[in-house]
Amino acid sequence: MTRTVVASATREIIIGFDQPFCVIGERINPTGRKKLAAEMVEGNFDTVRKDALEQVAAGATMLDVNAGVTAVDPNATEPALLVQTLQIVQELVDVPLSIDSSVSAAIEAALKVAKGRPLVNSVTGEMEKLEAILPLCKKYDVPVVAISNDETGISEDPDVRFAVAKKIVEHAADYGIKPEDIVVDPLVMPIGAMGTAGKQVFALLRRLREELKVNTTCGLSNISFGLPHRHGINAGFIPMVIGAGMTSAIMNPCRPQEMEAVRAANVLNGTDPDCMNWIRTYKDYQPNAAGAPASVSAAPAGRAGGRRGGREARLSRG
């Protein structure tokens, strides 16, 4: 059984096929958030702290930490800023962290100060990346997200993306890194632009699980890019990828509809024993709360589902 172990100073989490889906909170990331980027450059980490606490409160299993505030000479600024951000977050919350940077020096600087066993996010199939990141993963004994693109870019052909993932796993083995420490991102395309994007990724997830026996992750909200009511598409996608074998995702845990889909899929996938997490979260659920669990409710829990359908009656008759 594939088990990717990640840890903070005080808490260990296992990513695996028999584990609850691992929600990696995506919000501590200034990419595309100009205000946050400006704050971080000024040394103001109020939003970072708020995002850390809110995501953990919302149910994040891990937090991604990215300090990519500029596209201009990130090598100069990102290592120190990523270290500072990481240290603030790991002092504040006790979930394991994902060190997210495209700058290898920033990843190494963060690994030096990170407590526990963080996840490195990420390596690709590009030779330069492999040779920069894999030795760090070996040296610090940490798992890594492997994104299935290489020098030729992101292929639209899922077979090519599988081959790139396989290449990364093989390269990692050359460095003495086991497949269980590679978390493959098969790359999710927007379904609005490519109608086969869903079926592609479901098929890829099965192959990654059955042939490479690796854990998997993705940037979840890509799937709904450009469509109206994106939360509805995301919330439908989550149970489908979990059913296909995906074991983690980089996503926004502060979205009730998406987190509800994660919790339901855990129940249905058999990783929420006795439905305890579901019952605890939704026992006082009020239908009009727009997806958010209500803290107080007058509705008895057993009535939340309303009238039962005919087939159910038939089962009890049978």
Add this chain to the structure above:
Amino acid sequence: MTRTVVASATREIIIGFDQPFCVIGERINPTGRKKLAAEMVEGNFDTVRKDALEQVAAGATMLDVNAGVTAVDPNATEPALLVQTLQIVQELVDVPLSIDSSVSAAIEAALKVAKGRPLVNSVTGEMEKLEAILPLCKKYDVPVVAISNDETGISEDPDVRFAVAKKIVEHAADYGIKPEDIVVDPLVMPIGAMGTAGKQVFALLRRLREELKVNTTCGLSNISFGLPHRHGINAGFIPMVIGAGMTSAIMNPCRPQEMEAVRAANVLNGTDPDCMNWIRTYKDYQPNAAGAPASVSAAPAGRAGGRRGGREARLSRG
């Protein structure tokens, strides 16, 4: 490719792996609805009419019609009442119907007056049932729901349920009925009572699709029986069964959360070309409408998903 054709007088629907999920509206069923049963006995079909119109308006692909108003001597009352109910419904709406009864004489009486190509609901693996229902299906050239239990009851062992389904398909072949006219119900157990119920049914659905090559259905809401916030479990279950190959379900189409899950899964499964149905339904969606598409909205559709996460930005950088 397995194609189960059903039809009303004016409209043909195909149930199949490459088709949008077929939602069979469950509401016209007095089982467990004492008020409806009393009305129907009195010859009052106002609720039947209302349920028919509401379900079609909510997006039902087909409607199930059941007239089982009593457990006491149903043979005496059900044939005439089912005929009457069916005729009222088929005059009112143009979707194909499912003739739902445990009384064989009622099924035959309804088949005599049904327009188009209805679905018979249902046969089981019980010899007496097979010998009563399959000749009717052959005579009237109609497809049938095959429930995978037999004289020994409902097995908790999915291999036994698969074997019962296989037996029904083989018996049907003896009568000259093709597998494409058998829609197997693998039987969904409540996940609150049996933690493996989800994984069982996903595995069964794959076997039914790959080995027997049949379409499938289920009484969907059974899965969440006894749990709080049943709509959330149902809405997570729908994408998972669709991903596993289920092609229809007997369910309540008047539940916005469940129907949203069906529409999202159709998009992701590639059966909503260019996401047109999704876009048409949710282009003016307002997040605070508690799952229901709003008829009027001031929010531009493109903003419904809110801020985009980091991985998306990375994809566009890559």
